Amino acid sequence: MATKSYSNINSVYTISPHTFEKRSRTLAEYLSEPRGQIFFDARPWKTERITNEAKALQLLAERTTIPIPQLIRYGQNNDGSMFLEMSRVDGVDLLSVASECRKPGGVRHNNGGECNKCLEIAQANAMHFIKTVLLPELAKLRSNETGLDGFVIPPPWVVESVDTRPHWEVKTSLDEEFVFTHGDLNPGSLIMDPDTLTVKSVVDWEHSGYFPPGFQKWSLDMDAYYALFEDQQAILELIRSIEP
Ligand SMILES: [Zn+2]
Structure with a gap:
């Protein structure tokens, strides 16, 4: 399977054969769409929530047996967006x-x-x-x-x-x-x-x-x-x- 990307109002998702990446959207991406500013303002903690999920995946993997995607890496892109790369779950x-x-x-x-x-x-x-x-x-x-x-x-x-x-x-x-x-x-x-x-x-x-x-x-x-x-x-x- 080739790498595939899609987005919703909150995030951009990229699926590759073995990985799944979620990242926050930038202000420029919001503004390229109708009512973008409204949706941008209505979505608090755009980058913090990605970090929160990454930390949760780390904690859950270390201390529980709950089946979750494996955290590969997370961090900030040059455009300020935050990304979270995980193993892909079919x-x-x-x-x-x-x-x-x-x-x-x-x-x-x-x-x-x-x-x-x-x-x-x-x-x-x-x-x-x-x-x-x-x-x-x-x-x-x-x-x-x-x-x-x-x-x-x-x-x-x-x-x-x-x-x-x-x-x-x-x-x-x-x-x-x-x-x-x-x-x-x-x-x-x-x-x-x-x-x-x-x-x-x-x-x-x-x-x-x-x-x-x-x-x-x-x-x-x-x-x-x-x-x-x-x-x-x-x-x-x-x-x-x-x-x-
Ligand atoms: Zn059936």
């Missing part, structure tokens, strides 16, 4: 599993088109993985400081919804009461093996860090995930729990 995210029948174990469920049976199997496997592997492994990582290495980026359902402050202070506690959280765990951040429909890798750790256990929210259904953004009362309570 697979399909949980959002895309249902687009065709994957014939798990050689069993075909339909004659083409979307397959809800495959989605059901993949969701059940993902649920089992989260409860028996991911959450127990994350629970082993505890700290008496919020965020990661002095930088705090709460989950999207906090910073893109209720509280858009530009900077979050680290909260310190006497006890190791903060637990490592993914921060953005939804069907798009689970890479599934298309043959077995089991979880192959957990990606997108930009919003990860140490937070009170109540921040460990996740959903395998996008509607339910977006509902997290609407629950003002719960979000405000969680915000109070990380105020220094």
